[in-house]
Amino acid sequence: MTYFYYHHDDDDCDKNSDPNATNDSASVKYNTAQTIAVLANDSDPDGDPLKVQWASDPAHGSVTVNADGTITYTPDPNYSGTDSFTYKIYDGQGGYDTATVTINVSAPDGIVEGTSGGDLIDDHYTGDPEGDMVDNNDAILPGAAPNDDYIIAGDGNDTVYAGQGDDSVEGGQGDDLIYGEGGNDTISGDAGNDTIYGDNDPAGGPAADPVSETVDWSHFQTDCGEVKDQTVDLGETKVHFDFQSQDYGAKATLTTSAQYTEAGENFDSCSALQLYGAGGDCEGGVSPTSTTVLTFSSDNSDYTGEVQGLSFRINDLDRSDSYDDHVDVVTLSAVDADGNPVAITIDPEGNQTVTDNGDGTYTITGGDQDDGSLYQDDKIGSVKVTINDPTAKLSIAYSNGGATDQAISITDMTYDTCPVENDPGEPGDDSLMGGLGDDVLYGQQGNDTLEGGHGSDSLDGGQGNDTLDGGADADTVSGGDDRDLFIVGSSTDGIGDTLDGGEGGDDYDTLDLQGAGPLRVHSTVTDYDPVSGVSTYAGTVDFLDGSGNVTGTLEFSNMEEVIPCFTPGTLIATPRGEVPVETLREGDKVLTRDNGIQEVRWAGRADMTHEQLARAPHLKPVLIRKGSLGNDLPERDMMVSPNHRMLVANDKTALYFEEHEVLVAAKHLVGNQGVDTVETLGTSYLHFMFDRHEVLLANGAWTESFQPGDQTLGGMGNSQRQEIFEIFPELQTAKGREAYQAARKTLKKHEANVLRMS
Template identity: 95%
Template sequence: MDVSAPDGIVEGTSGGDLIDDEYTGDPEGDMVDNNDAILPGAAPNDDYIIAGDGNDTVYAGQGDDSVEGGNGNDLIFGEGGNDTLEGDAGNDTIYGDNDPAGGPAADPVSETVDWSHFQTDCGEVKDQTVDLGETKVHFDFQSQDAGAKATLTTAAQYTEAGENFDSCSALQLYGAGGDCGDGVSPTSTTVLTFSSDNSDYTGEVQGLSFRINDLDRSDSSDDHVDIVTLSAVDADGNPVDITIDPEGNQTVTDNGDGTYTITGGDQDTGYLNQDDKIGSVKVTINDPTAKLTIAYSNGGDTDQAISITDMTYDTCPVEDDPGEPGDDSIMGGLGDDVLYGQQGEDTLEGGEGSDSLDGGEGNDTLDGGADADTVYGGDDRDLFIVGSSEDGIGDTLDGGEGGDDYDTLDLQGAGPLRVHSTVTDYDPVSGVSTYAGTVDFLDGSGNVTGTLEFSNMEDVIPCFTPGTLIATPRGEVPAETLREGDKVLTRDNGIQVVRWAGRAEMSRERLMHAPHLKPVLIRKGSLGNDLPERDMMVSPNHRMLVANDKTALYFEEHEVLVAAKHLVANQGVDTVETLGTSYLHFMFDRHEVLLANGSWTESFQPGDQTLGGMGNSQRQEIFEIFPDLQTAKGRDAYHAARKTLKKHEANVLLMS
């Protein structure tokens, strides 16, 4: 059969697929975690998964994976690595890391210790190992009395409706009278040890259940007392709890050492049959069990036996080990999605629909997107982005309180608004206040168009820093000297007039409590071709122009914009500590690319993430100059001068 060569993409079908490390439905033979990733910049297990249509379940496994859910209500687990996960259409649920339920490698399988499968030697059951399917059981019979033996019987057994025990199959343990002369010591000890050759299962069993029948005590004319002591341990040798339910008046004793003793009751009826209810005891062991021990004693002077019915159980799957959690990018897309960042510094974008976002642990960035969303930051220092008033209306944002807590609400590009807040907590040591309140979104006339509720927020945020030289018709001038009306050289439209200039002060205290806002130092020559010509320091969200053959190859654009924080992996680009700085912004009639310290970079773009640090007064200044920006249509028209790379796209560019 002619099979196409792998193309580096694990593809699902048009139906509901389970895509994990055992999925073999890709037409080119690509698999998850198969050391076969071949896309540019990919490590061997950095998989690219396109699930396609249908309600799919995807376990991306180890590596820095990219997953596209496609149409349908998908369930996606990024598992180990720094993953990029996109739900696309449908009501999707996406976890950045592992399945919180544990993610077993296989489903449990129900099996039976069927005594009819055991071999006999001269009518007796001797030591042997029997394959039961996914599990093997080793049978070990130890006789402590010359007359003790284990045999098989097809005599009718007591069972109840719903029990999957064969009513005509049992192991019979026979004990001679007197038990070595003391009437108490074990006649025999039977040990069942479970194991598995299948790597998907631990070898332990769970939900082990069976009956002991004909467990009784005779009258004085037939002196015998059945005594059974049970114990069970897990794979580590730890005792496992046993539940014992007698049908008659047998006595059950928990000995406190992991063993349980059952003593036949005084029925005064002589011998019982194996199908008599009053002689039956139900045994259940719910927890994982590796070994079961049955010690049988006959505490009287005459011979007697008990019967052990078939045993039922479920196998114990091995818990999946997908690797260490990472810093994930999770995009819900269309539909009402549920996104969990879990551990790591994650970026969650809800997209369209009424989404639920939970950042989990780590310093996360969360953007609910369109429609009414519920967004919870979880532990540590989280950044909440509201891209527009339309995005924010109906949202409920909670910064969370755990970990190294300092949460920031960024009302970027949200148009005219009014914030009502109260202090809900204050730390006198750090001087940090925590706020809760309401954001009113306003139209051009000051009327409220909708609201947003927030709580547990410690800050609401602020592109160039002073000293950066900007190319103008009169030469290079410091960025901090530019004012409204000054002329600047641009890459696309020649000489353009500065329409607005702004400044945001970043104190040492503010940077200490919001380290994600620390400036990025781009050293001389670190961008290639001896650029920039001098060291330059910019805000983390300020975007630099990158233009080379790789950008055209990977993104079908010769020139792209990359945020400074996404260039930190590049040699010579680092986030730096500072006692404080100022971020400078200036705008033109359109988003422009201009020359700073010899490198092409962007001007301020309304709606860019850095807008959030501005107060209402600066925002109103911009709206007076650019009134169209008060509407979503107007902001959309002020589009970016170049394609902007996301974090995972920038990583591909820098690593290749």
């Protein structure tokens, strides 16, 4: 006998090596879950497949271990900062290792940022790097309410729905489509040919695009071979299946038998619902009826739950008196979400009879096929059903009018989801700026400000008292309803423009050309209201060069006023003597009553033609003749604008108003001896400002400098107004304008009348 001795050496046996888990890090958006592929950098020396066995709970969130080895981390609501968790991997051979995942949850910066591509930015957009969203109650910028969003769309052809609140939107480069929706929004299209709506799409606008879905019968469950009541999620839509019958053998089943379909139809030719009906012999010759009801709904707030363009086929719908004495009868009905009947189109391929019952139901009766040998894929036994309008519920009632058992087949159904229409919210007072490019701006409702910027723009103010400035290049500007102000900042801006004030609402439109001279206006009266005494004008504006040559033309229509405060020739007292007012420039020194020598900070001019003055008689100049103010003042005749105020100082002012010196508008002095409104062939109004409202000498009489107020600034051209704001930035706010107080008490009209009558 021979013995063999085997020495067992553990080093020669296969040994399992532990896997290597490597620490991970991940950046997670604010209030956003993220799935992390933790196994991507883990390894096993033996090549064993790895699984994640468990993960610890993070301090500021939660984790879910997924079947594919990933881990989904969800931060706590409104948390930002650092978080971490530990996970354990297993190689299936007894080897383990652990690693730590460090999470950085970004804090929102209050800005919803688009990408470099064409984005759809609305309240479902999640592409912002920090997780900011539209109307997510997460606005954090100073002074912003929770839904006052700041949106920077970035490059690309973007579509932006700003939602509710007072939003700020920058379109960036690209041809953008922007809806301000509710609130007082500020929107800039920036570069590109943009279309901007201050409120919402005039047609309402869908919240989302329609989605094509299919009722695929293979997704439905069966119980003992029959389809019972159930709800199936098809994506954006859910469909509830309800089968009702009078028993006697009626049932619903699924079949994979070949179905008749035609090219271009998206019905699965091997998927159908089969409805069985027992013959009349089952119960005293009465053929039972089964009713299949499909009810559509949606959990997505972007969709109504109704479906549109619903389409399917009913196959094997026939009749035979000679073969097995049967007749298939189908009655269809559909209603919308309000329960109103919806029209159904039925196209039979054979000689079936279709009857519109007039009550929202349609009956299809099988045609006589003689031998009764039709199958589910035979054309002549097929009927095409189409329901185009939004549908919430479809009913299919089936009975077999003969003595034997029969069945019909319902193919898969295709349809599109129905998006909800956006709620425009309350109309706001919006500010829309086109920027570069040929832009289209719609103010819609509210008192809006529209500025076209560069490019050949189209501006439509819509309803409300709007301010419109087409900006550079040839623009088309429509005020729409109510009282609109059209501003032409310069002759260059105005050349080629077409302006239409509109006729609806509380209509009184003004064309402001103060910053666009020299110019010449040609106009005709197109309408006159004898009750209000207001005329409406149309015409053209010729812009002139220094030699009086026409450099370009503007066309206007439906304007009730065309606007153009010392007139040229008035002498102003300065340290170097009296100088004509038209020669004063910024930096010149002028003598003032209260503060000595002061420097002119800004000077402006508005020219008015005879036609303009004829259309706006309340703007005609007032002639104050020599000596008419008392004490031989003024020393020479002088003409001023009707709102220009003169200093009046006498015993009457002290007696009646407890002020020795007061200011009175020239128009309120008309009627005093030597003070009259005059007819002229045209005039120019000049105004200049100091650091404060001053009283100065003009033709030897004390009068005022220009005082900026809401009305005077609002009636100016944009360029002049911007000049003033650059020099006096505080005047951009109501508080700043209030601080620029009048140098003296200003009398109202009835108070000025007291002086004249006493």
